[in-house]
Amino acid sequence: MSETCLICDELNGAVSVPGGHLESTNLLAVFQCPILSPVTDVFPGYLFVVPQRHVPGFADLDDTEAAAIGVAITRWSRALEAAGAEHVYVARIGHGVPHLHVHLVPRWPGTPDDVSWTDVDEWPGARRVGAAAAADFVEELRHAVADSSVNRSSDGAD
Numbered sequence: 249m250s251e252t253c254l255i256c257d258e259l260n261g262a263v264s265v266p267g268g269h270l271e272s273t274n275l276l277a278v279f280q281c282p283i284l285s286p287v288t289d290v291f292p293g294y295l296f297v298v299p300q301r302h303v304p305g306f307a308d309l310d311d312t313e314a315a316a317i318g319v320a321i322t323r324w325s326r327a328l329e330a331a332g333a334e335h336v337y338v339a340r341i342g343h344g345v346p347h348l349h350v351h352l353v354p355r356w357p358g359t360p361d362d363v364s365w366t367d368v369d370e371w372p373g374a375r376r377v378g379a380a381a382a383a384d385f386v387e388e389l390r391h392a393v394a395d396s397s398v399n400r401s402s403d404g405a406d
Contacts, residue, residue, distance in 0.1 A: 253302060253345060253346070255302075255347035255349050256347060258296075258298075259277055259298065259300060263282055265280055265281075266280045266282065266283065266290060266383045266386055267280055267382060267384075268386070270324065270386060270393070271393075273300075275312065275313050275317075276297060276320055277297075277300060278298075278320055279295065279296055279298075279386075280293075280295060280382055280385075281294040281296060281351075283382070290377060290378075290379075290382045291353075291369035291374060291376060292381070292382055293328050293333060293356075294352070294353055294354070295351075295352040296349045296351060297320045298347065298348060299347075299348055301313065303347070304346045304347065305340075306340065309348070321352065323393060324393070325338070327392040327393045328389070330395070331385075332357060333354035334354075334359075335355040336354050337351070337352070337353040337354075337355065337365045337368070338351070338352055338353075339353065355368050359371070359373075
């Protein structure tokens, strides 16, 4: 891990994330976008999926890491939809922090149709919650993922 990387600091606990890591393995972690100064609230369900290894982009992942990231994106998108999101946007921007982090951004009911995906977390009526409520929502998502309807494998069984 890098000594000067915000994502690495979120992985190692130097920067706290509301509710802690939703998932943390030797390959990846998933967590609520943290509360960073001067912001005092968060958009609930705005998640990051990140590899544990400090790499700048998808091309730098090995096949095992790439597969794990893909499964995590799917799993946590399902959890957000189970929690009521109408849509989950998936984006990788990578300009500000050179550690791959995939954004999962929910579009919650009541978001006006004219609000772009890039603004669903910032329009005046967007859901905003404090740290405690964000941690509670993270716990709800954990329960959704524990539910077998969110975790689906392709083992061929129906």
